[in-house]
Amino acid sequence: MPDNRVRVRFAPSPTGRLHIGGARTAIYNWAFARAMGGDFILRIEDTDPERSTQENVDVIINAMKWMGLSWDEGPEVGGEAGPYFQMQRMDTYARALETLRERGAAYPCFCTKEQLDEKRAHAEMQEGGYAGYDRTCRNIPTADAQARIDAGEPHVWRLRVPDDHGPVEFDDAVYGHMSFPIDVMDDMILVRSDGSPTYNFAVVCDDANMGITHVIRGDDHLSNTPRQILIYEALGFDVPTFAHLSMILGPDKKKLSKRHGATSVEEYRDRGYLPDAIVNFLALLGWSLDGETTIIDRETLCGHFSLDRITKKDAIFDETKLDWMNGVYIRELSAERWVELSRPWLTETVALGRSVATGANVVPTPNPSDPNAPQPEPVQIREAVREAAEAYVAEHAEALEQLFPLVAERLQRLSETPQKLAFLFWGPNVSLDEKSVRKVLTKDGARADEALRACRDVLADTSRAWEAISLEAACRALAEPLDMKLKNLLQPLRVAVCGNMVSPPLFESIELIERDDVLARIDATLEAVFKA
Incomplete structure (x- = not known):
């Protein structure tokens, strides 16, 4: 892999459907890779055995495919940096831990959960509160620690944070310069007592081994970043560029959740949204092309996406705007x-x-x-x-x-x-909307029955072509001799044929229905409403 080639990744956990927030993260990584001529990697972080399922993996992969976010490396594609499932990478975590042990950067901790809980409770009652692990096991002589390990005593492995380390600092592509005091960085657990890696340890190993140059993710991971930087440094890896994305909020300015309606890509697909509209809409939740352009196709997005145009401001999920945008894409x-x-x-x-x-x-x-x-x-x-x-x-x-x-x-x-279209397949029957009947057919002074009979006579004339233009012209010509407003003439016909006063273009619709069926619907309406 070239040293200057951009490599980004989207690394979902298969514990459920692909959330809209995760989809936006995937879109930003994909668009950045395409804009920079780099690689977009899909990695599945499946280290939660109780919640990670193959079904959820399939759901995520299908959602990515539906959105058209093709990946260069990952499941179903392969790649030189694989495997692309964390559970298949356990050997890489073991080697990384061994490296840290050899460098004296990791040590075993034998404190039990009960001991740690007791220490936390005691510390929280003191002035200043809990300040993290108190490093009880940090200075156990190596030989003594090894003897306890050999005896089978349960233990975890912790990172030995250097005493002389200054603040952990980095320049975030979105938030700017960030600095975290070292005294809030306790000796975090790297490997649990069952041998499984913690999130922070695994993600650093994976990103480093896969050559990830830019980590674009939600700002809920911002507090993890200084801890991960300490692990990068301990392993001797280059630290990637970080870009943390603001949250997506509902209209009530609270974190987007089920109470706001659909939250997964799958749900929006099943509600009739187009993938191009979803990608366009989510791309604009925190990024803009020029501050004005709203409809942005994939080619434009991938040609102009940049990290410097991502805003720190939380994005508001406006479904009304999404509906409008989806309508634009449908018309195209x-x-x-x-x-x-x-x-x-x-x-x-x-x-x-x-x-x-x-x-x-x-x-x-x-x-x-x-x-x-x-x-x-x-x-x-x-x-x-x-x-x-x-x-x-x-x-x-x-x-x-x-x-x-x-x-x-x-x-x-x-x-x-x-x-909107089921009425075209009703045949001779009709299903009348009660509100439309009340507002159009039985309204005082409407003369709807008169209008229906007049229009029926026109439509029953087999000498006239069954074409929208000629049918509409003939029906419109009835308005003057009947001394009736055009609306009062044609709205009853719309309700009788389409069942509703709000429908697609009337005569274009009539043209697609058999003549006998249209006449039968008018007759049924006259019988049901006017007993005629």
């Missing part, structure tokens, strides 16, 4: 790509529509004059209907591309597709 899709990305939601769209079309679970129109009337049950999709819908989407992908123009300007998330 081709119809073919939209169908490809929307397959699960298009399946839901067809399934919901067919559940109404078959007459099963049709939502009846409640009596708008009786607010106490029982509310209809939501449509339940039978498994057979869902399976048939999945097959339909797979076989009719090209035809489904016609739906994209109807919703391209209206979608903020792909998951909104079913509620």
